[in-house]
Amino acid sequence: MGYADMNQVGTGLRQRIYSRAFIVGSTKNRDNRFVYLVLDNASGDTAIRQGILDGLSSLGGEYSRYGKMNVAVTGTHSHAGPGAWLNYLLPQITSLGFDKQSYQAIVDGALLSIKRAHQSLAPGRLTFGSTEVEDANINRSPSAYLANPEEERKRYTSDVDKTMTLLKFDRLADQKTIGILTFYPVHGTSLFGNNTLVAGDNKGVAAYLFERSVKDDVEYADDFVAGFSQSNVGDTSPNTLGAWCEDGSGLRCTFKESTCGGKTTGCHGRGPYFREMDQGMKSCFENGRRQFSAAKDLVAKMKSTSVKIHGADSVAAFHTFMDFSNFTFRSPLDAGRGDLETCYASLGFSFAAGTTDGPGVFDFTQNATGGSTKNPFWYFARDLLHAPSEKQKKCQEPKTILLDVGESQLPYAWSPNIVDVQLLRVGQMIIIVSPGEASTMAGRRWKDAIAKSATDILGISDPIAVLGGPANTYTHYITTEEEYSVQRYEGGSTLYGPHTLAAHMNLTLTYLPYLRDTPSRKKLPPLPMGPDPPVNTDISYSFITPVAYDTAPIRKSFGGVISSPEKSKTYKPGDTVKTKFIGANPRNNLKLEGTFTAVEYFAPGSNSWEVARDDFDWTLVYHWKRVNPVIGTSEVTVEWLIDDDFYSVGNPRKLKSGTYRMRYFGDSKKLNGDISQFEGTGDTFQVQV
Template sequence: MSLRTRLLAVSSAVLLLVTALTGGPAPAAPPGGYLVGVGIGDITGEAAEVGMLGYADPGQTTAGLASRQWARAFVVADAAGRHVAFVSTEIDFVSQAVQQEVLRRLAAEHGDVYGDANVVITATHTHSGPGGFSEYTLWNLTTFGFEAPVFEAIVSGIVRAIDAADASLAPGTVKIAEGTLRGANVNRSLPAFRADPPADQARFPDAVDTRMTVLRFEQGGTGVGMIDFFPTHGTSMTPSNHLISADNKGYAAHLIEDGVHGVDWAHRGAFVAAFAQTNAGDMSPNLRDGGALGPTDDEFENTRIIGQRQADKAQELYASATEELTGPIDFRGRYVDFSDVEVSGAYTPDGQPHHTCPGALGQNFTAGAEDGPGPPIVDEGDMRTNPLLLLAGIVVNPTPPDVRACQAPKQVFLGTGSQHPPWTPQVMPLQVLRIGQLAVTTAPGEFTIVAGQRVRDAVDAELSGVTTHQILAGYANTYAGYVATPEEYDLQHYEGAATHFGRYTGPAYEQELAKLAAALRDGRTTPSTVRPPALPQNRISARPGVVLDTPPLGKSFGSVLVQPGAAYGRGATVRVDFVTGHPNNNLRDEGTFVEIQRQAGGQWHTVVTDSEWQTTYRWEREYLSVSTAHITWTVPADTPAGTYRVVHHGDAKNLLGVITPFTGASRAFTVG
C-alpha cells in the first residue's frame, strides 16, 4: 500500500470516528445562506493497451501516465435542504451508464438528497483518456468493447468526490465573476459559422466565444474551491499521444490547486479547482491553421500554454469575485426522447414546426475535425454520396429511408438510432438549476458557439427577472455528439455531420430546456415519460486482459534497468527504467505508480507522486510478458537542494492469476 493510500485510509477512519462521536449530520444552512462543500476523486483508468477515447483511432492505446484523471465535485445546499451537486470529470464525455450507476450508488447512500435533477456530471473532453465505459456500441468500437475497470474507476471516483463534498458541507458562500479570455481558442469551423445569420455572428467577434465565468466557493470567508467555465477543446494532446492526460484543462486545474494554493499530493482536496466546458463544439485550442495545429510543434508545451492561459485568467477572476449568489436553490430535470421531438416554429429558422430524427451520423463525420482529421475518404462539406461509405453503412448499420429523408441534407453513413438496441443514446437528460441569481443549463452535447447562445437566449427568456447569470454546461450526464445550428447543419462540416438528431437538433434543445426553465420559474413539476434504457448485454470486451507478467532473465520485478545520473540541476529531467508488471493489474487509484523521495534525517520522504505533472510514467511491452516502466521527473525550479531517489510501485500476475505488488528504488542522486 502506497503512502498516499495509507494517508487516505487514515483520514477516512478519522472522519468516520468523528462522525460517529458527533452524530454526523451536516450543519444547517443559515437562513438565506448556503452550505458549501468540495471534494475530489481519482478516476484514472487502465494505463496500458486500452483504446483511448476522442480521436476514434483504434491504434491510439494507453501506454502510461502523463497525468492522472480526477473528478472534482462541488455541493451547495440552502436552508430548505435543497442540494445541487456539480461534478467536473477529466474524461472525454460522460456515458449514460456512468451517470445512471453514480445516481444508483448515491441513492443507496444518501436517499433522495441527490437525484437526476440536481446532480450534474460533466466532462472536460480530454481526448487522452481510456475509453470503454459506455453501453452504446459506437462509443466502444475503438476499445473493442466495454472496459469494466475503466467504468468502475470513473464511477467510484465520482462517488468519492461527491461523498467528500457532502461530508465537508459547512456554512459558506458562492461568488461569481465574469470576464473574457483571448488566445486560448479559435473557431475550427469558420465556413459553418459564416452560414449563420449576421446578427448571430456579430455576437462573437473573431468567431470565438471568449467568455469565462468563475464561481468562487468559500467556507467561513476562506476559499476552498472554484469552478471555471470556458469553451476550448481537450485536443492540445494529439492523436499520436499514448499517455493518459487531462489535457489543457487538467493542467489549468493543477496550476491553481498546486501552484496557487499549494495543494500537494498529500493534501489533495484542501482546495479544489475545476475547469469545465461550455459550448466548445467549434472551439479548438490549436491556434494555427484554423485549429489544425497548436501554438507550437510540441503537444506537451501546447497543453501547458493553453492551460496556463486559462488558469491565469481564472485566478484573476477568482481574486476579483465579489458578487455573492443569494436566494433559493431550485432545479428541474427531465429525460426527453430526442429521436422524435416535435419542435415549435417559435424555435425554427422558418417559423414552421418540424421534428427531430432517430440518431444518425453523416458521411462527412468520417472526415474528422481540423484538430483530429479522419482518413482521406471524404472532405468536410462534400455533399456528394460516397459509394464506399454508403455501402459500408448499409452493411454494418442500415438506415431506413424515412430516417435518411428526415436527416437531409445529411448523407447518412451510420443510422445509429435505428438499430435494436441503438448504437448511440436517444433519450437525453436535460436540466435547469438555480443557485440564487445564477442559472445552470445542462445538456449532453457539444454545442457550437451559436447553437449554445441560442439555448442561453431561450432559457433567459423564461427566467427573466428570476436569474441574472446563466452558464451552459455542455458534455453533461451523457453524450450525443454535436449540436450545430440548422444553418451550420446545411453545410455538413464535421460538426453538422455529427449532429445526431437532424437539422432541428439545436431548436429541440432550445425548446425543451426553455420548458424546464419555465417550469422552474412557475414551480411546476417536470415528470419524465421516458427513461434511459439499461443495456447490460453490451458490456462485452474482446480484449483478453493481462495474461502473465515475467521479468527478464536474471532480473526481478522492481529491478532498475537504467539508473539516474549522480547529480541534476533544476530544470533537468531525471530518467529511471524499472522491470515492471502490467499496470492494468492494479490501477492504483488514489495511489501512485511513482514516488520521488527526498532524504532528510536519515529517512526517505515522498515529495512527488504521479499525480503531479512533473512526472511521466511510460509503460512498454518489451516482448511476450516482459515489460519496462520508463519514469521521468523534470526537476522544478523551486526544488530544494538535497538527495533524492525514484521509487516505482507495480503489480505482477503469475501463471495462476495471482497478482503480487512490488516496489523498486533507484540509487540516490543530488539536486542542487
Template sequence: MIRSFVPDSCHGCDPRLRVRRTSTQESPVSPRFAPRPRPVRTTAAAVVGGLVLALAATGPVASAERGSPAAANAASAATAQPYLVGRGIADVTGETAEAGMMGYADLAQTSTGLHMRQRARAFVIVDRTTGRRILHVNADVGMIFQSVRDEVLARLAARFGETYGEANVMLTATHTHAGPGGFSHHNLYNITTLGFHDKTFRATVSGIVAAAERAEADLAPADLRVATTQLADASANRSKRAYDRNPAADRAHFSAGGTDTASTTLQVVRDGKVDGVINWFAVHATSMSTDNRLVSPDNKGYAGYLWEHEHEGVDYLDESHDPDFVASFAQTNSGDMSPNLELRPGTGPTDDQFENTRIIGSRMVGAAQRSLTSPTRSLTGGVDSRLVHVDLSDVLVDGQFTPDGQAHRTCPAAFGAAFAAGSTEDGGGGLPIFKEGKDGGNPVVKLIADALYTASPALKACQSPKEVLLPVGALDLVQQKLPVQLVRVGDLYVVGMPAEVTVVSGLRLRRAVAEVMGVGLDQVLVQGYTNAYAHYVTTPEEYDAGEYEGASTLFGRYELPAFVQTVHGLAAHMKAGTTPPLGAKERDRSAGQIASLQGKVVVDDPHLFKQFGAVLTAPAAAYAVGDTVSVEFSGAHPNNNLRHGSTFLTVERKVGSTWQRVADDGDWETKFRWKRDGISASRITITWDVPRGTPAGSYRIRYFGDARSLLGTVRSIDGTSPTFAVR
C-alpha cells in the same frame, strides 16, 4: 534541457496566489506537501445551519418556534451565508496500458502509461432555508455516458437514500481525449477498445462517487459569488465557415474570430476566503493530439492541478483531510472551440503538445484568478433543478422554435459523410476519401443518401442536406433518449446538455432560459458533455454547411430547435414551481456488454535473471535544473492495480536521515511509461523533468507496482534507483 513547467508569467494570475519555487534554499516538501492549517468548520454558523437543515427535513417549523431567538439567529445566519457548500476530489484514472483512448476514434491510440492522473471534482451546494441541494461533478474523462450516470445514481441512493436523484445530480466531463475508453454501454464508443472495459468503468464511477461523498462530508456555510473575465488567446473557431452562416445578430455576441471569450467563475467563500471555484470556459480538451499515448487530463485537468497543487499546496495523496482548495475547470458551449490556435493538431501556441497543454491550462487559470480581483455578483435565492428524458429520435418541434416558423420533426440518429472526415483541426484522424463540406463528400455516400431520401421523404425532411453515411439510430449504436437538465443556484442558471454545443447553439439555449426566467443573458450558462453523450449540436444554419460538427449533429437539421424547446419547457416548470414528467429513460444495457481482451493480464514475470523492481537502466550521477532524469525498472503490468489514492512512482529527496516525497505520478514533471518485453515482462520507464527551484541535494526515484502470478494472485512490488545529485 526542457522548459520549466512553472510559467514565468501565469498570463494574468494573481501573483499572491503563486507558490514561490525559485529559491534554491526552499525545500520542495514545503509548501507543496505540508498541509496548511485547517479552518475549524464547527463554527456557530455551521451549528445553526445544521439546525436549519434538520428542521427543514422534518417539516415546517411550529409558529411558536418561528418567533424564538434560535429561529431568528438561524434566519440571520442563513441570510449572511445563504448556502452550505462542500467540496471533494477523487481519482478516476482508468487503465494506463493497452486500453484504447476515448475521443479521437483512433484504433492505434492505446495507452502506454501515465502523464498525470485523472480526477473528479465535486461540489455540493445546499440552500440553507429549504434544504434543497445540487451535486455538481466535473470529471477528467472523455464523456459522461448514461452507463456511468446510472451506476453513480444507484450508488448515491445506496449511500444517501433519496438525497440525490435524477434532477439534482449534474455529472459532466472535461472531454479529455487522452483518457482510456471502453466505459460506455453503447457499442459505437467501445470500438476503439475492442469491447467493454469494466475496470475503467468502475474506476470512473467509484471516483465520481468518492468525490461526491467527500463533498457531502465537507459541507460548511458559504457565500457564492460569480465574476466573468475575458480570455482571448486560448481558443480558435475550428468551424468558421459554418459559424459565418449564422445571422449577424448572433455573431455580434462573439469575438471577430468567432470565439466565446467569456470565462465565468463561481467562487465559494467560506470563513472569509475563497476555497473553491467552478470555472466555465469554452475550449476543447484536445491540446494532446492523437499521437499521444500517455493518460492525461489535458488542458482542463492541468488547470485544476496548477491552481490546487502548485498555487495552494494540495497534496492529492493525503486523504486524511479534505483539500484546502478545489478548482474545477468545466466545459460550456465548446463544440467548435479548439485549443489548437494554428488549427492543426498539436499546434498553437507551440509545436509541442505537452507545452501547449500547459500554456492553455495556465491561461485558463489566469483568467479565473483575475475574477478574484474583478467585480463580482453575490448569488441570492434558492437552489433548484429540473431534468427530463427526451427521445430525440422523434420530437415534434413547435414553429416558434424553428427558423421558418413551421413545425418540424427530428428523426433517428444518423452520421453524415463529413463525420468520417474527422475534425482535422483537433486531430480526429478520419479517412482521406471523406472531406468536410456539403460539396466535398464521397460520391458513393451521396448515392446512398439519395436512395435513402427517395425511400423516406420524412428522413429527407429531417436530415437533408446531410449525406447520410451511417444510420446509427436504426442500428441501435447510440443513445437517443437523452437527459436535458436545468439547475439554478441563486440567480445563476446552468443548462446541462448531453452533447457538444457550438457557441451560437449555446447562445440560443441561453436566450430561451433567460427569456422565461426574466434574467440577463450573462446569468445563464450552457454546460456541454453533461449526464450523457449524443455528439454535436449545431444551429440549422451551421448544419447546412456540411462540416464535421454538422455531420455529427445526429438528429437532423432541427435538433437544436428541439433542445431549445425542451429547455424552454424546463425553465417554465422551474418558474412555475412544477415538476415535468421525467420521460422514458434509456434502457439498461449493462447485462449485454462484451468484455474486451485489451489490457488483460495473464501473468507477469521479471526480466531474465532479474527480480521485480530491479533497475535496468540507472540514472546518471548528477543533473541540473531543467534536465530530464530517466530510470528503467523490471516491473509488472499497471492494469493489475490502478493504485487510486496511491502512485506508481515517487521522486524523493534526502533530508537529514529521511527521504521525503517531492513528486509522484500525479505531477506535471513526471512521466510513467510501460512497455511489454517478450511475452510477460514489463519495462517501466520513469522520467522526471527537474523543475526550476529544485534545491540541490541527493535524490532517488522509486517504482511501485503489482504483479500477477499464473494462478491469479496479485502481490505488490517495488524498486529504488541509485541516488543521484541535483546541482
C-alpha cells in the same frame, strides 16, 4: 477514449485524472440541492451516470437527497483519457468494447468526490465573476460560423466565446475559499492523436496548476477543489495558431473544407509549441496555464468586484428524458414556422472527415458534397450496417447519412436516441446541462433564451446563464440550423437533424418553471419523466485482452532497476532524468488515490526521504511497455522533466538542490490470479537549482 483510433493504445500516465464534485444546497430546505460533477474525461455517459445514481442510492441516509433530478455528470472533454467505458456500441468499437474496470474506476471516483463534497458541506457564500481569455481558443470551423445571420454575428466580437465565468465557493465559518468552478469553451485536444499517455488535457492542467498554487495559501481550505468545466465547446480548438498543411508547403489548409491537396489527412491545427514534436505536451501545458492564470487573476479581482449570488436559497434542479427519434415541437425561435421534428440519430459523411484537431482518413472531407459522397463503396458499406429509410434521409437533409446509428440496435444500441434534459439553478444563476457539444452560436442562442425566460418566468431581474457539458450522456454535437446546412464535421455530427438545437431549447424552456421556488413548484403538475434509456453495461461486448500473468526475467525481481541516471552528472531544471525498472501490468491495480511513481528528495535536516513529485505532477511520467507478451515481462520507465520556470508557474513549493531518487510502485499477477505488491527504488542522483 482518445481520437477513436484503434492504434492509439495507452502506454502510461502523464497525469492522474480526477472527479471534482460541487454541491450547492439551500440552508432553509435541506432537500433543495444539486451536484455538479466535473470529470477529467471525454463526456458524461448514460451508464456512468446510472452507476453513480445506483451508488448514491446504496449509500442511503443523507445521500438519498442526491438522485436523478439533481445530479449532473459533465466531462472536460479530454481526448487523452482511457476508453472502453461508454454505454453505446459506436464509441466502444475503437476501444475494443467495454471494460468494467475502466467504467468502475470512473463511477467509484465520482462517488468518492461526492462523498467528500457532502462531508464538507457548510454555510457558505457564492460569488460570480467573469474575464476574457483571448488566447486559449479559436474557431476550427469558421466557414460554418459564417453561415449564421450577419446581424446575429455582429452582436459578438469573436467567432468563439472568450469569456471565462467563475463561481467562487467561500466557507462562512473561517472565510476560506473551498472551491472554484469555471466555465470556458476549448476542446480537450491539445494532446494529439499520437499521444498514448493518460492525461486531463488542458483543463486537467488548469485544475492541477490552480490546486497546486494554493497549497500553502491561508486563504484557501486544505481540501480546496478547482473545477474547470467545459462550455459551448463544439467548434472550438486549443490549437490557436490555426490549421496548416503538414507537407512542408507552408500553406494553410483550405478555408471551407480544411484540406491539403484535397485530403484532410495532412491538415492539422497547431498549438503554441507545435515545433516541439512532443505529441502536443508543451502546448497542452501552455493552454492550461492560460486558463489557470486567467482564473487566478479573476479570483484576485473578485475580492472587490464580484457579483454575489443572491437569493441563494433558491436552489432547484430538474432532469427528464426525451426520445429524440421522433420529437415534434414548436420552434422556440420562430413561432410562425409550424411544427418541427427531430430524427433518429445519424452521422454524416463529414463526421468521418474528422477535424483539424484530429483529421480523418480516406476521401472524406468536411462538406456536404465531398468526393466521398460520390463514392459508391461508402453507400454499400453504410447499407450493410443499416440502410436509412427515405423518411430518415428526408428528416436529416442536407446531411448525407454515413452511419444510421439511431436505428442500429444489433447487437445493442449504437448511439442514444433518448436524451437527457436538465437545468440547475442557484439564485440568479442557471446552468444549462448540455448532453452534446454545443457550437459557439448554438450555446449563445440557448443561453440567451434561458436568460430571457428566466426573467419572464422565474422573475429573476439579473439572470446569469451558463452552459456546461457534454453531460449525462454523449449526443455528439449541437449546431445551429445554419451551421448544420454547411455540413462540416460539427454539422455532420449533429445527431438528430437540423432542428436539434431548437429541440433542446424548446424542452428546457418548457420545463423552466420547475426551477421556481418550492411553494410554486408544488403547484405544478409532476414533471414528465420520459422513457428510460438502455443501460448496456451487462450486455456490452469486450475484446480487450485481460491480464493473464506477469513474470520477471530469470534471476531478476519485480521492481529491480534496469538502468539509472548518470552518477557523474548533476542535473538542472529542464533536464530529463529516467530510471527503468522491471515492471508489471498497471491494470493489476490502478492505484486509485495512490501513485505508480514518485521522485523523493533526501532531506538532510531530518535524515529522511520526502516525496517531491508523484502521479499528481505533470512533469513526472510513467511509461509501461510489455516486453514479451508470451512470458509476460514488462518494463517501466519513470521519467522526470525537472521543472524549469515554465513548468514551475505558480508553484509555492520550490524545488531544492540536493540528492534525489525515483520510486516505482507496482503489482504483479501470478498464473493462479493472485496479485502481489512490490516496490522499486532507483539509484540516487544530484540536482542543482
